[in-house]
Amino acid sequence: MPVIEYIDAEGAILTYLMTYPGLTGTGNPLARGVIIGKPHVPSTGAIAEMSLISPRRADDTTDDARASFRVHAAGGEQRAREVAEYACRHLAMACRALTGTNVIVQTRRGEWVRLLVAGESAGPTFGGEFGGEAVYLFDCLFRAMPSGAPYGAGSYGAGPYGG
Amino acid sequence: MPRFTADVILDDAAIDRLLNSPAGPVGEYLGGLAVRVTAAAKSRAPVGARDSRFGHPAGYLRSQIGWQSGHDSRGLFVDIYSPAKSSAFNPFTPFGDYAYWNEVPGTAPHHSSLPAWITDNERPYLRPALESVIGSL
Numbered sequence: 469m470p471v472i473e474y475i476d477a478e479g480a481i482l483t484y485l486m487t488y489p490g491l492t493g494t495g496n497p498l499a500r501g502v503i504i505g506k507p508h509v510p511s512t513g514a515i516a517e518m519s520l521i522s523p524r525r526a527d528d529t530t531d532d533a534r535a536s537f538r539v540h541a542a543g544g545e546q547r548a549r550e551v552a553e554y555a556c557r558h559l560a561m562a563c564r565a566l567t568g569t570n571v572i573v574q575t576r577r578g579e580w581v582r583l584l585v586a587g588e589s590a591g592p593t594f595g596g597e598f599g600g601e602a603v604y605l606f607d608c609l610f611r612a613m614p615s616g617a618p619y620g621a622g623s624y625g626a627g628p629y630g631g
Numbered sequence: 632m633p634r635f636t637a638d639v640i641l642d643d644a645a646i647d648r649l650l651n652s653p654a655g656p657v658g659e660y661l662g663g664l665a666v667r668v669t670a671a672a673k674s675r676a677p678v679g680a681r682d683s684r685f686g687h688p689a690g691y692l693r694s695q696i697g698w699q700s701g702h703d704s705r706g707l708f709v710d711i712y713s714p715a716k717s718s719a720f721n722p723f724t725p726f727g728d729y730a731y732w733n734e735v736p737g738t739a740p741h742h743s744s745l746p747a748w749i750t751d752n753e754r755p756y757l758r759p760a761l762e763s764v765i766g767s768l
Contacts, residue, residue: 521702522651523644536653536702591654594662598697599714605654605700 479575
């Protein structure tokens with residue numbers, strides 16, 4: 469009987485986005501990166517909070533996980549919105565860049581995961597402004613499957629473009 | 632006479648995405664309503680004295696009103712509220728629930744001894760704003 473494997477979808481998406489060229493890090497749209505859980509919103513730059521929402525479906529080959537992103541930015545009223553919107557748009561583009569390609573990433577726990585498609589997206593939409601902070605939302609469905617290490621990957625291989 | 636039949640197939644995953652996706656159509660609709668309620672609440676919020684020595688600048692309560700969307704086990708929601716607190720330099724009630732005291736007049740500590748220029752200005756602003764927007768749908 470085939471065993472249905474649930475993969476570490478959160479970890480794989482996180483690795484993919486954190487290593488996507490030009491998305492995270494100082495000077496990039498999501499300067500403070502993507503995290504799981506409640507963020508401490510920085511005084512400058514944007515940070516994305518990721519969570520998995522329903523539906524989650526797995527069969528004997530793939531695992532579908534829907535991720536919801538809340539991109540936060542602080543600052544003056546319009547400035548915060550601009551920064552959050554800009555970061556969320558680039559986050560959306562990074563997610564949709566998966567379609568038509570597929571990448572193998574290694575999660576922090578060491579699992580190798582092949583991300584196949586990101587689709588059925590919603591947003592970016594405005595998700596609120598509060599106390600000088602603005603939020604933009606983006607949701608996307610990721611299809612993933614377990615993978616072996618790509619050819620040539622060392623034990624420290626991480627990210628879709630390394631290895 | 633030909634008879635036609637049709638099968639209706641419900642895609643549970645699609646319905647789930649429609650109803651529970653924070654950035655989806657339902658979330659976007661809620662956000663649109665939240666923007667309207669927030670604007671209505673800001674226009675109703677009382678504005679304090681411009682020359683208050685111990686308080687926040689005039690318009691502080693109004694400026695603090697905001698909204699944010701959320702998602703829990705029951706589905707999507709938006710919170711519209713004001714975190715406004717009384718000033719740290721207020722000698723009687725520093726960091727008090729200024730936003731609530733205005734929304735529910737008479738609830739401030741020592742309310743009966745407050746000057747008229749404060750009590751005359753107190754009025755609910757969040758609930759009437761919500762009622763006005765819901766009433767307009």
